Amino acid sequence: MLIDSHCHLTDERLLPEREAIVSSMSEDGLCALVTVGYDRESSLGGLAFAETHAGVWCTLGVHPHDADKLDGETLSAFRTLAERDKVVAIGEIGLDYYYDLSPRDVQREAFARQIALADECGLPMCLHVRDAYGDCLALLKENEGKLSHGVLLHCYSGSPEMVKEFSRFDAYFAFGGAITFKNAKKNVESLSLVPRDRLLVETDCPYMTPVPYRGRTNFPRYVSLVADKVAEVLSLSREEVEELTTANTKRLFKKMK
Ligand SMILES: [Zn+2]
Structure with a gap:
């Protein structure tokens, strides 16, 4: 069974489908889903949904796009809610210099504050990084003492x-x-270099729909297409990819049972 380690069940494109998504999980070969927050509303919404649905877990965080909306009140709400059983990580947080929807200094500040939050809460962090890997690395180095609960x-x-x-x-x-796309050469090369015990699969649905459904809405069940591609690239069986990535996800997201 696979885990979709990153999906957005609070997205309006998935809202009408999400009860069906959860009820068909085992049929679809899924043992768990992690619905990821990207602002206050989606974080609270994801938690409410996770708490009423078995097999669904969640994260709390403010995305770099909305970095300018991270205030003290949101941070303290997250700090309190992070203790709930279903909250497995702080995220998605990070830097996005591709869209630059928030000023870069504001993004770095919000990222640093949420790295500290993850550390205080004893939770791993789920990072969104686009065209900003150098700055991300620099910020992680500056905060090296706060990363002991895991970085994804x-x-x-x-x-x-x-x-x-x-x-x-x-x-x-x-x-x-993205690893199923025609132009995925670089991503496929990265994939082959990742230590086997550090590899996870995800959909990021409703975005990033794999081939052959590219251009349509993505769903958690399509994580199987990602797993197939991982198996092909790493010359593993599908079963090995399932065992490996599910064990890795549970090791990282310690609260997942
Ligand atoms: Zn996402």
């Missing part, structure tokens, strides 16, 4: 060389639909 690079799109750099922090790497 969601939807890893950095260079193969950077895999080594992040591995110094014992980082985990999650791959999604």
Whole structure:
């Protein structure tokens, strides 16, 4: 059974489907889903859904796009809610210099505050990084003492060389639909360099739909297409990929049972 380690069940495209998504989980070969927060509303919404649905877990965080909305009140709400059983990580947090929807200094500040939050809460962090791997690495180095609960690079799109750099922090790497795309050469090379015990799979649904459904809405069940591609690249069986990535996800997200 697979775990979709990163999905957005609070997204309006998935809202009408999400009861069906959860009730067909075992049929679809899924043993757990992690619905990821990207602002206050989606974090609280994801928690409410996780708490009423077996097999669903969640994270709390403010995405770099919304970095300018991270205030003290949101941080203290997250600090309190992080103690709930279903909250497995702080995220998605990080830096996005591709869209630059919040000023870069504001993004770095919000990222640093949430690295500290994850450390205080004793939770791993789920990072969103786009065109900002150098600055991300620098910020992690500055905060090296606060990373002991685990770092996950969601939807890893950095260079193969950077895999080594992040591995110094014992980082985990999650791959999604992008590895099935035609132009995925760099991502596939990165995937082959990730230590086997640090590899996760995800969908980031409703975004990043894998081939052959690219261009349509993505769903957690399509994580199986990602797992197939991982098996092909690493010359593993599908069963081995399932065992490996599920064990890795549970080791990182310690509260997941
Ligand atoms: Zn996401």
